[in-house]
Amino acid sequence: PDDQARRDALARHERLTKPAGSLGRLEELGVWLAGCQATCPPRPPSRPRVVVFAGDHGIARKGVSAYPSEVTGQMVANFLAGGAAVNVLAQAAGATVRVVDMAVDADTPEFVRAHKVRRGSGCIDTENALTDAEVRAAVTAGRALADEEVDGGADLLIAGDMGIGNTTPSAVLVAALTGAEPVAVIGRGTGIDDEAWMRKCVAVRDALRRARQVVDDPVVLLRTAAGADIAAMAGFLAQAAVRRTPVVLDGLVVGAAAVVAEEMAPGARDWWVAGHRSAEPAHTLVLEHLDLRPLLEMDMRLGEGSGAVSALPLLTMAARVMNEMATFDDAGVSGR
Amino acid sequence: PDDQARRDALARHERLTKPAGSLGRLEELGVWLAGCQATCPPRPPSRPRVVVFAGDHGIARKGVSAYPSEVTGQMVANFLAGGAAVNVLAQAAGATVRVVDMAVDADTPEFVRAHKVRRGSGCIDTENALTDAEVRAAVTAGRALADEEVDGGADLLIAGDMGIGNTTPSAVLVAALTGAEPVAVIGRGTGIDDEAWMRKCVAVRDALRRARQVVDDPVVLLRTAAGADIAAMAGFLAQAAVRRTPVVLDGLVVGAAAVVAEEMAPGARDWWVAGHRSAEPAHTLVLEHLDLRPLLEMDMRLGEGSGAVSALPLLTMAARVMNEMATFDDAGVSGR
Numbered sequence: 204p205d206d207q208a209r210r211d212a213l214a215r216h217e218r219l220t221k222p223a224g225s226l227g228r229l230e231e232l233g234v235w236l237a238g239c240q241a242t243c244p245p246r247p248p249s250r251p252r253v254v255v256f257a258g259d260h261g262i263a264r265k266g267v268s269a270y271p272s273e274v275t276g277q278m279v280a281n282f283l284a285g286g287a288a289v290n291v292l293a294q295a296a297g298a299t300v301r302v303v304d305m306a307v308d309a310d311t312p313e314f315v316r317a318h319k320v321r322r323g324s325g326c327i328d329t330e331n332a333l334t335d336a337e338v339r340a341a342v343t344a345g346r347a348l349a350d351e352e353v354d355g356g357a358d359l360l361i362a363g364d365m366g367i368g369n370t371t372p373s374a375v376l377v378a379a380l381t382g383a384e385p386v387a388v389i390g391r392g393t394g395i396d397d398e399a400w401m402r403k404c405v406a407v408r409d410a411l412r413r414a415r416q417v418v419d420d421p422v423v424l425l426r427t428a429a430g431a432d433i434a435a436m437a438g439f440l441a442q443a444a445v446r447r448t449p450v451v452l453d454g455l456v457v458g459a460a461a462v463v464a465e466e467m468a469p470g471a472r473d474w475w476v477a478g479h480r481s482a483e484p485a486h487t488l489v490l491e492h493l494d495l496r497p498l499l500e501m502d503m504r505l506g507e508g509s510g511a512v513s514a515l516p517l518l519t520m521a522a523r524v525m526n527e528m529a530t531f532d533d534a535g536v537s538g539r
Numbered sequence: 540p541d542d543q544a545r546r547d548a549l550a551r552h553e554r555l556t557k558p559a560g561s562l563g564r565l566e567e568l569g570v571w572l573a574g575c576q577a578t579c580p581p582r583p584p585s586r587p588r589v590v591v592f593a594g595d596h597g598i599a600r601k602g603v604s605a606y607p608s609e610v611t612g613q614m615v616a617n618f619l620a621g622g623a624a625v626n627v628l629a630q631a632a633g634a635t636v637r638v639v640d641m642a643v644d645a646d647t648p649e650f651v652r653a654h655k656v657r658r659g660s661g662c663i664d665t666e667n668a669l670t671d672a673e674v675r676a677a678v679t680a681g682r683a684l685a686d687e688e689v690d691g692g693a694d695l696l697i698a699g700d701m702g703i704g705n706t707t708p709s710a711v712l713v714a715a716l717t718g719a720e721p722v723a724v725i726g727r728g729t730g731i732d733d734e735a736w737m738r739k740c741v742a743v744r745d746a747l748r749r750a751r752q753v754v755d756d757p758v759v760l761l762r763t764a765a766g767a768d769i770a771a772m773a774g775f776l777a778q779a780a781v782r783r784t785p786v787v788l789d790g791l792v793v794g795a796a797a798v799v800a801e802e803m804a805p806g807a808r809d810w811w812v813a814g815h816r817s818a819e820p821a822h823t824l825v826l827e828h829l830d831l832r833p834l835l836e837m838d839m840r841l842g843e844g845s846g847a848v849s850a851l852p853l854l855t856m857a858a859r860v861m862n863e864m865a866t867f868d869d870a871g872v873s874g875r
Contacts, residue, residue, distance in 0.1 A: 220617050221624050222605065222729040227818060227838030229849065269558065270873065277872040281556055286865025288557050294863075295856045393558040482563060500836065501853075502563030513565065516852035517837075520631045527630075529622025536613040537606065 204238030204473055211243035218530040228498070232476065232521035239449040239474060240358075244525035248449075251298040251515055252357035253289060253508045254348055254439065255282055255365055258306035258432030261326030262410070263368030267403040269393045272323070272367045276309025279365065282507075283312070289363055289507035296515040298361065300508075303348060305341060306431035307366075318344035324430030327372055328409035331427050338426035338434050342467075345438025346445075353446045359518070360443045361478075362436045363508025364456035367393075370483060373459035374407050375428045377485040379414040380462050381492050388485035390455070390504070421466040429463070436460035437467060444471035451518065453511040454481030454504065458489035465493060476518075478511030479503055540574030540809055547579035548861065555864040556872050564834070568812065568857035575785040575810060576694075580861035584785075587634040587851055588693035589625060589844045590684055590775065591618055591701055594642030594768030597662030598746070599704030603739040605729045608659070608703045612645025615701065618843075619648070625699055625843035632851040634697065636844075639684060641677060642767035643702075654680035660766030663708055664745035667763050674762035674770050678803075681774025682781075689782045695854070696779045697814075698772045699844025700792035703729075706819060709795035710743050711764045713821040715750040716798050717828050724821035726791070726840070757802040765799070772796035773803060780807035787854065789847040790817030790840065794825035801829060812854075814847030815839055 212234040217223045224230060236245035257279050263272045281287045282302040285294075293300045304316040308323035320341050324332040333341065352360060374388040385407045395403065414428035425434040436457060441464040443450045452461055452475050465472050472493050479499035480486060490497060498514040531538050548570040553559045560566060572581035593615050599608045617623045618638040621630075629636045640647040644659035656677050660668040669677065688696060710724040721743045731739065750764040761770040772793060777800040779786045788797055788811050801808050808829050815835035816822060826833060834850040867874050 219624075220614070220622060221841050224730065225839065225841040226624060226845065227840065229837055229839060274873050277870065278556070281865055281870045281872055284865065284870065286556060286863075286870050288555075288562060288860060288864055291860050291863040292856050295852070295859050394560065498837075499853075501565055501834075503561065503565065504563065505557050505561040509562065513853065513856060516631070517835075517849065520628050520849060523631050524624060524627050527622075527627040528624055529617055529620065534613065534617045534620065534622050536617060537610050 205241035208241045208243045209234050209238040212237035212525065215243055215525060219528040220531055220534050220536050226524065229517065229521045229524065232518060233525045235476060236449060236518060236522055239447065245522045247519045247522040248359035250356045251359040251361065252352050253293050253298055253300045253361040253363050253512060254352065255289065255300060255302040255363035255507055256432040256436050257302055257304050257365040258430050259308035259323040259366055260368035260372060260430050261323055262328060262371045262406050264326060265328065265402055265406050266399055267371045267406050268367045269395045269399065270367050272308055275365060275367050276307050276311065279304060279307060279311050279315060287507060288505055288509050289512060292509055292512040296512050298512055298515060305435045320431035327375065327428050328406045332372065332430045333426045333434065335426060337431060338422055341431040341434035342422065342438035345435035346442040349439045349442035349446060353448050358448065360448055360450045361453065361508045361511045362439055362457045363453055364432060364506045366432050369432065369456050371403055371406055372429050372433060373456045374485045375410045375414050376424065376459040376463060377488050378411050379418045379424060379428065381488045383488055385411060388488065390483035390485065421463045425463060433460045437464040440464040441468035441471050444468055444474040450475045451478040451511040451514055453478055453508045454506060455483040455486040456506055458486050462489055462492055478514035481510060541577035544577045544579045545570050545574040548573035551579055551861060554866040556867055556870050562860065565853065565857045565860065568854060569861045571812060572785060572854060572858055575783065581858045583855045583858040584695035586692045587695040587697065588688050589629050589634050589636045589697040589699050589848060590688065591625065591636060591638040591699035591843055592768040592772050593638055593640050593701040594766050595644035595659040595702055596704035596708060596766050597659055598664060598707045598742050600662060601664065601738055601742050602735055603707045603742050604703045605731045605735065606703050608644055611701060611703050612643050612647065615640060615643060615647050615651060623843060624841055624845045625848060628845055628848040632848050634848055634851060641771045656767035663711065663764050664742045668708065668766045669762045669770065671762060673767060674758055677767040677770035678758065678774035681771035682778040685775045685778035685782060689784050694784065696784055696786045697789065697844045697847045698775055698793045699789055700768060700842045702768050705768065705792050707739055707742055708765050708769060709792045710821045711746040711750050712760065712795040712799060713824050714747050715754045715760060715764065717824045719824055721747060724824065726819035726821065757799045761799060769796045773800040776800040777804035777807050780804055780810040786811045787814040787847040787850055789814055789844045790842055791819040791822040792842055794822050798825055798828055814850035817846060
C-alpha cells in the first residue's frame with residue numbers, strides 16, 4: 204500500500220466535519236483503502252468480486268463432518284442458481300459471485316471446472332492431499348483466477364470456500380504454522396457432535412504429524428495437508444497482493460489459506476483486511492498470527508465468503524465518508 | 540415482538556441451505572426482525588429513518604467539550620446540506636435523515652424547530668435542565684415524532700444526537716440509573732484533553748449528586764439532569780415500542796435516553812437492537828444494563844446515529860437471507 208495516499212487520507216480525516224478519529228475503525232478502513240488504491244479519497248469498491256473455491260476432501264470419509272461429501276457438488280449447483288447464503292449476501296452488498304471447482308468429487312458444468320485439478324483431494328491423515336504437479340497446478344490456477352478477475356475489472360476480491368470436510372485440513376495448516384496443539388484448533392465445523400469431534404481430533408493429530416515435517420516449505424505443506432481448493436486460495440490471495448488489489452478475508456478456511464499465502468509472499472497481508480471473526484477456534488489463531496483485527500464478530504461459521512461479504516458495506520461506507528462528507532471549511536463549522 | 544413469528548423464523552433457518560445456526564448473529568437478527576414485524580420471513584427494512592435530535596447544553600459553558608456550543612447550530616445546517624457523517628452513511632445504507640431542533644442555542648429553519656422547547660438546556664451541575672412543562676413538552680415531542688415517522692411509512696427507526704456537551708448529561712443519567720461512579724462513566728467525548736476531562740468529572744459529580752435524589756421518577760430525572768434533546772429521544776424510543784417498530788440504537792447519548800425510556804416503558808428494549816459499542820466507557824454500562832449485545836465494535840464515538848446506521852446493512856442482509864436463500868428441499872441439497 205501507498206504511504207503517501209495513507210498520509211493524505213489521515214490528513215483528510217482531520218478536515219471532515221467530525222472530531223478526528225471519532226469514526227474509529229471506519230476511518231482506519233478508509234485510510235487502508237486509500238493506501239491500497241494509492242489515491243485519496245479512496246473510491247468505493249465498484250466491482251467487488253467473490254470467488255468461491257469448491258473442493259472435496261478425502262478426510263471426509265473419516266466422519267469429520269455432519270454432512271456427506273455429495274453436498275459439495277450440490278452446493279455448487281446452489282451457488283450457480285443463486286440460492287446460497289453468499290449469493291444473497293453478495294447481492295445485498297453489491298458484489299458478484301463466481302464459483303470454481305478445484306476438486307469437487309462430482310461432475311460440474313464445464314465453465315466451473317476449467318481449473319479443476321482432481322476429484323477430491325487426498326485423505327491427509329495417511330496420504331498427501333495432492334501430488335507435486337497437482338499442488339503447482341492449483342496454486343497457479345489461484346493466481347490465474349486473481350489475474351482474470353482483476354483484468355476483468357474487479358477492484359476488491361473475496362475468496363470463499365465450499366467443501367465438506369474442509370475445516371479439517373484448515374485446522375491442520377493453522378496448527379502447523381502457529382505451533383498450536385490439535386485440540387486448540389478443532390471446532391464444530393458444520394455442527395458436528397461429540398463423536399465426530401473426536402474423529403476430527405484423531406484426523407487432525409495424524410495429519411499434523413505429517414504436516415509438521417514440511418512446515419518450512421509452504422507449497423510442500425499445501426501438497427501434504429491442504430487440498431486443491433485451499434492451495435488455489437493461497438495462490439489467489441498472494442496474487443491479489445501482487446496485483447495491488449484489496450482483499451476482505453473470510454473465516455477459517457480462507458484464513459488457513461491466507462496464513463500459507465503470507466509464507467509464500469511475505470507482506471501480502473498488508474493488502475488484506477479481516478472481514479469477521481469466525482466461531483471456529485482456529486480462526487482466532489489465524490487473526491493473531493496475521494495480526495489482523497476483524498471487522499465483524501457475529502459468530503458466523505458458514506464459510507462461502509459469507510463473513511467477508513457481510514463486512515463489505517463497511518468498506519463502502521468508509522470510502523464514501525471520505526468522498527462525500529463536508530470539510531469544516533466548506534460547511535462553515537468551527538474547529539476545536 | 541411476536542412469539543409465533545419468532546418460532547417460524549427459527550424453523551425457517553433450519554430449512555435454508557446452510558447448517559442451522561451457521562450464520563450466527565445474522566440469524567438471530569432475522570428472528571428478532573420477524574418478531575418485531577410479526578411476520579416470517581421478515582421484510583428487509585424498506586424505509587429506515589434516522590431522526591437526529593439536536594440541542595445545546597448549559598454545561599458546555601463549564602468547558603467539558605473540545606468544541607464551542609456554536610458548533611451545534613452549524614452542524615444542524617450541515618445535516619440539512621447533507622454533509623455530515625450520518626448523511627453519507629445513511630445514504631449508503633438506504634436510510635433517510637431528519638434533524639429536529641429541540642434546544643439548539645441558535646436560530647434554525649422553521650421546519651427544523653417545530654418541536655423546539657428552549658434555547659439550550661440548563662446547566663445541570665447547579666440547576667435543572669428543564670422545567671416541568673418543558674420536560675413534558677420534550678417527551679411528548681419525541682413521542683409525536685415517532686408517531687409521525689411511523690405514520691409516514693418508516694418501518695425502522697434510528698435516533699441520533701447532536702449537541703456540544705451532550706455526553707456530560709448522558710454520563711450523569713447512566714451513572715444515576717446504573718449506580719456507577721463518575722470516573723467510570725466519563726469518556727473523552729469529542730476528544731477532550733486531561734484538563735477538560737477533569738472539568739467534566741467535576742460537572743458529572745455535581746450533577747449526579749442532584750440526579751441521584753430523583754432517580755425513581757424517570758421524567759423528573761430527565762428534567763433534572765438531561766436536556767430537551769435527550770428527553771425527546773427517550774419519548775421517541777418508548778413510542779417506537781408502542782408502535783411495534785424496530786429500533787437500532789446508536790451510542791452513548793441515545794443509550795442514555797434508552798436507559799431512561801426503559802424505565803418509562805419497561806419492555807421497550809425488546810424492540811431495540813444495539814447497533815454498536817461506542818468508545819465512550821459509559822456506553823458499555825448502557826449495553827450491560829439493557830442486556831443488549833452490540834452488532835459492531837468499531838471504536839466509533841461520533842454520535843449522530845452514525846454507529847446505528849453503520850449496522851443497518853446487517854439487518855437488511857439478515858432479512859434478505861430469510862427471503863431469498865434456497866431451502867434444502869428446493870435446492871436438492873442433502874441434509875445432515
